[in-house]
Amino acid sequence: MPAPLWRWGAAVAAAALLASCGSGSSDTATAGDSAPPTTASETSSGSTSGSTGPASTTSPSGAPTTGSPSHPVVLTPARTILSWRPVPGSTKDLVTVGDRSTLTVLPGGASARLTGPHPLTINAGDHSSITDALLDDDYALVVSEDRFAHDPDRATVVDLATGHTTILDADSEPPTVVGGTWALGPHTLVHATSGSRHRYCLATVDLPDGSGSTGWCAAPRNGFRGAVVTDAGTTMMTFDDHHPSCRVLNDVDGARLRPLAGVTPCKGWDSALLDGTRIWSVVPNEHRIDAAHFYAQTPGGWYDLGPGTSGSLVACAASAFFTRDPQSRTDPATLLRWDPGAASLSVAFATRATGNAFLSPPRCGGTDLTVTAYSQAGDEQVTAPLG
Amino acid sequence: MSPARTTGSVLLMLVALPLALLPLGAPSAAAAGEASPHSAPRVLPLTAGYGRVTPAFRRTIDQIVVAGRAAGRALSARSSPRALVDDLVRCATFEGQRYCLGTGWTDRTQSQVRSQAMRQLRQPQLASAERTGDLSAYDALRQDARMSPARRAAAQRAELRQAARSVAKVWLLRHQIQGLPLPQDFYVRHPEVRRAGLAESRTTIGSSGGGSSKVKHWGDYPRHASVLDPKEVAQQHRTYWCGPTSMQMIAWGWHHKRRAQQHWARRLGTTTDGTSITSMVDVVNRDTGYDRASYAGPYITLDIGDWTFAQWKLLIARHVVDYRAPVVLHPVLLQRFYPYLDHDGSGHFQVGRGYRKRPDKTPLLGYFEPWNQQRFHPDEPFIDRVQWRAAYQSYRANEAHFQHDIGV
Numbered sequence: 001m002p003a004p005l006w007r008w009g010a011a012v013a014a015a016a017l018l019a020s021c022g023s024g025s026s027d028t029a030t031a032g033d034s035a036p037p038t039t040a041s042e043t044s045s046g047s048t049s050g051s052t053g054p055a056s057t058t059s060p061s062g063a064p065t066t067g068s069p070s071h072p073v074v075l076t077p078a079r080t081i082l083s084w085r086p087v088p089g090s091t092k093d094l095v096t097v098g099d100r101s102t103l104t105v106l107p108g109g110a111s112a113r114l115t116g117p118h119p120l121t122i123n124a125g126d127h128s129s130i131t132d133a134l135l136d137d138d139y140a141l142v143v144s145e146d147r148f149a150h151d152p153d154r155a156t157v158v159d160l161a162t163g164h165t166t167i168l169d170a171d172s173e174p175p176t177v178v179g180g181t182w183a184l185g186p187h188t189l190v191h192a193t194s195g196s197r198h199r200y201c202l203a204t205v206d207l208p209d210g211s212g213s214t215g216w217c218a219a220p221r222n223g224f225r226g227a228v229v230t231d232a233g234t235t236m237m238t239f240d241d242h243h244p245s246c247r248v249l250n251d252v253d254g255a256r257l258r259p260l261a262g263v264t265p266c267k268g269w270d271s272a273l274l275d276g277t278r279i280w281s282v283v284p285n286e287h288r289i290d291a292a293h294f295y296a297q298t299p300g301g302w303y304d305l306g307p308g309t310s311g312s313l314v315a316c317a318a319s320a321f322f323t324r325d326p327q328s329r330t331d332p333a334t335l336l337r338w339d340p341g342a343a344s345l346s347v348a349f350a351t352r353a354t355g356n357a358f359l360s361p362p363r364c365g366g367t368d369l370t371v372t373a374y375s376q377a378g379d380e381q382v383t384a385p386l387g
Numbered sequence: 388m389s390p391a392r393t394t395g396s397v398l399l400m401l402v403a404l405p406l407a408l409l410p411l412g413a414p415s416a417a418a419a420g421e422a423s424p425h426s427a428p429r430v431l432p433l434t435a436g437y438g439r440v441t442p443a444f445r446r447t448i449d450q451i452v453v454a455g456r457a458a459g460r461a462l463s464a465r466s467s468p469r470a471l472v473d474d475l476v477r478c479a480t481f482e483g484q485r486y487c488l489g490t491g492w493t494d495r496t497q498s499q500v501r502s503q504a505m506r507q508l509r510q511p512q513l514a515s516a517e518r519t520g521d522l523s524a525y526d527a528l529r530q531d532a533r534m535s536p537a538r539r540a541a542a543q544r545a546e547l548r549q550a551a552r553s554v555a556k557v558w559l560l561r562h563q564i565q566g567l568p569l570p571q572d573f574y575v576r577h578p579e580v581r582r583a584g585l586a587e588s589r590t591t592i593g594s595s596g597g598g599s600s601k602v603k604h605w606g607d608y609p610r611h612a613s614v615l616d617p618k619e620v621a622q623q624h625r626t627y628w629c630g631p632t633s634m635q636m637i638a639w640g641w642h643h644k645r646r647a648q649q650h651w652a653r654r655l656g657t658t659t660d661g662t663s664i665t666s667m668v669d670v671v672n673r674d675t676g677y678d679r680a681s682y683a684g685p686y687i688t689l690d691i692g693d694w695t696f697a698q699w700k701l702l703i704a705r706h707v708v709d710y711r712a713p714v715v716l717h718p719v720l721l722q723r724f725y726p727y728l729d730h731d732g733s734g735h736f737q738v739g740r741g742y743r744k745r746p747d748k749t750p751l752l753g754y755f756e757p758w759n760q761q762r763f764h765p766d767e768p769f770i771d772r773v774q775w776r777a778a779y780q781s782y783r784a785n786e787a788h789f790q791h792d793i794g795v
Binding site: 109129131132145147149179180181192223224225237239241242243244245247269286287288289290291309310311312323325326327328329330355356357358360361372374376 | 518626696722723725726727728729730731747748749751761763764766767768769770771773774775776777779780783
């Protein structure tokens with residue numbers, strides 16, 4: 001009977017494979033599947049469980065801390081699902097819902113539609129498409145990029161209170177460049193610009209008065225991406241031209257950068273500052289570039305937030321969110337919420353389907369969060385107030 | 388090193404088990420892992436070689452080409468979208484399977500294929516995302532319209548002849564993966580279906596020549612399999628060269644000799660607008676041996692728009708394990724499917740080359756990614772050419788492409 005023999009053979013082979021798997025080859029798919037060494041688990045309320053809890057250390061201020069950079073406390077998310085409601089329309093539309101306004105990018109990025117007190121349609125130029133559409137309580141930012149990479153980006157900033165629009169382009173000071181990071185924060189935005197001697201630099205624009213300045217500039221053959229602006233400050237990834245790039249996560253302080261402490265050297269991807277705390281991700285396996293692992297640090301400790309999707313971290317309404325693919329065939333894809341004040345991790349959204357499901361990167365609208373879910377049970381785009 | 392290098396459990400299985408314990412059809416390392424690419428494997432997979440162009444096929448091809456030539460006399464690159472679609476999007480039916488010029492094998496009707504093309508042409512914004520080298524529907528039709536009527540007719544005739552010669556493979560795939568019953572006299576009419584493959588799939592042939600088969604399922608495949616050497620990879624040198632670079636890596640895997648991307652761009656007819664998947668499939672057939680009956684048989688462009696994920700992943704496993712050949716992946720590079728990208732991109736080509744089952748998890752797809760964003764954007768870090776990711780996300784990215792097709 002060949003079938004039983006086949007199954008027996010497969011089982012032996014599977015066992016042998018498990019014993020032989022390693023993560024050091026040039027073609028491995030496994031490293032991103034496993035969490036780094038952990039020492040304890042902790043519920044989202046902060047109580048540590050397990051018999052081998054991490055040693056407490058002392059912070060520079062003298063306060064005791066939990067965990068350490070090398071042995072962060074593993075957080076198990078509680079289930080605290082937000083009050084999600086469906087977003088009308090196609091799931092192919094990229095919708096960001098805010099308190100009083102909604103920003104929608106149509107498929108293909110030819111235009112963006114702002115609805116609310118001052119409705120507006122922003123069209124991408126010829127041979128251009130909308131690459132960034134960001135919204136908070138005060139402003140909307142829509143960026144159009146030339147797909148031939150000839151003309152610098154053209155960004156439209158809309159003051160939601162008045163409907164007044166401001167254009168940032170090659171003639172602005174500092175000027176825009178083709179592509180590069182764009183981030184919207186409290187009364188501030190940052191974007192890539194061209195500095196002296198054609199250096200690649202980070203520009204900051206004060207939105208109420210419209211003034212801009214050029215800050216830090218990258219060394220030749222270096223770049224930066226993934227800027228995130230919050231009340232607590234600005235972070236971004238810098239990288240070099242090595243293969244793979246050495247990716248460093250930084251706190252931006254004017255024209256200076258300070259690497260975030262505790263991040264695995266050269267492996268960083270996402271980052272954000274929140275209320276005196278930091279959250280970041282690393283990508284341990286270059287062959288699984290979308291499989292990241294998230295961490296956080298507060299004045300009280302170091303935390304292992306578990307696996308997530310690289311590029312999915314969003315700071316919104318004093319919390320940080322990132323997505324996680326199903327961890328088993330019976331798991332849904334989830335949206336995780338990191339609450340820095342409580343040092344807690346919770347599941348804010350879970351797909352209806354399990355196994356074959358995933359989430360788009362979430363989109364913050366200031367006080368609301370929107371996410372699109374893709375699964376075999378059907379796609380859905382939902383939004384929730386963060387309260 | 389063999390281009391058809393199946394790794395992981397297949398190799399381990401050979402070490403751990405006497406060959407006698409393997410069931411019929413099990414992909415042994417000798418067959419799937421260590422065989423020379425130019426020698427016949429010990430266990431042959433179930434596929435078909437090239438068939439002949441029957442008189443009936445020839446009449447069908449003549450009708451399509453002649454009608455297209457008559458309708459397309461006045462065509463130019465400036466013709467209206469409606470004229471481009473009506474005159475150039477034409478379908479032929481070979482033995483009950485439909486092939487549409489520029490589109491490939493599809494279950495959709497000619498009318499549906501034309502409607503889909505019109506929807507694409509009416510939404511020029513869909514072509515405005517960053518382009519990595521996949522030819523848009525509009526650019527593909529304009530390229531055809533620029534040809535002289537005689538040259539266009541010759542190109543269409545060649546494409547249809549190639550399709551007609553591949554129809555047995557289409558039937559087999561639809562039978563094995565979609566469950567479509569084979570015609571009663573299928574094996575009689577298609578001696579190009581290899582008999583060793585019949586034994587492997589435990590197919591029995593009825594007296595009428597029709598067949599019923601017990602086909603392999605996902606669970607029958609090993610835990611992990613891959614083809615192509617992860618060292619034989621390259622990044623695309625121009626923003627619109629994902630096609631030539633994917634082709635470079637596929638051919639490199641066969642010949643173990645790298646040829647310049649410029650060479651492949653010429654072979655594929657790549658322009659600044661990009662490369663079509665039908666060109667990719669054609670050049671795989673012409674310039675590698677992966678189209679041999681002992682490998683994948685003739686590559687075809689196959690519409691997977693109505694395929695389930697289970698069928699799609701089974702197709703990948705069959706290709707990697709049984710065919711020992713790479714797949715021409717055809718996704719759309721949207722950030723929702725590839726969140727590590729900063730921006731949405733266009734349609735794209737990648738080289739599918741493996742899968743990995745995971746205990747209690749959904750499977751991963753292995754592929755070569757020609758697009759190194761760092762080369763063209765100072766705002767993007769290096770992305771390795773060798774990638775593994777959730778197969779379901781790649782399936783959705785393939786399905787979301789306006790052509791939703793694949794080269795297999």
